[in-house]
């Protein structure tokens with residue numbers, strides 16, 4: 510188990526799509542907010558290429574998904590969400606995206622940032638959506654060096670956002686996980702959050718069964734007791 514810094518008061522989670530945070534870390538978020546940690550979300554796209562129902566007008570999807578994510582966040586005690594509004598399915602780790610994530614880091618001043626993995630996992634290819642790789646790459650660049658360097662993106666200083674160094678980065682899953690959070694006590698809240706994304710789940714019960722299996726498998730890999738559920742991370746020291 511990797512060492513974590515302490516104390517952590519503020520955590521920023523950056524993901525590509527509405528629902529990514531709930532699949533990857535909602536159980537952990539619920540644990541954190543229960544102990545008084547402030548958690549913030551930054552979501553790069555509105556998930557406007559998602560859904561399964563052709564009768565829903567495509568231009569309504571972004572609004573629906575923002576609303577679903579806002580409800581899901583409330584389930585786990587998160588009320589501060591930033592939607593960057595990039596188009597779903599076309600995300601790239603551009604300088605614009607790095608600047609926009611740096612702006613949120615400088616505003617929120619988190620001790621810890623959580624994001625997706627920038628490395629494609631050939632054993633679980635569906636987790637490695639190109640948007641996930643892109644948001645993760647841009648977030649890593651924002652954590653180091655962009656957000657902490659007062660001489661990059663100087664327009665952010667002009668906007669009033671001073672440089673901020675994030676001490677710790679958590680990657681959900683990751684190629685070499687080194688930390689497991691036991692979410693047995695919060696897995697039901699995680700499911701409540703996941704079910705808020707109604708436009709994405711044709712069969713919510715099957716989704717829940719799948720997530721239960723994944724979180725059980727994580728717990729096994731992490732050496733947790735039989736019957737436990739866990740979310741799995743790779744912690745990177747970025748002090």
Ligand SMILES: [Zn+2]
Nearest residue numbers: 525526529638
């Ligand atoms: Zn996603």
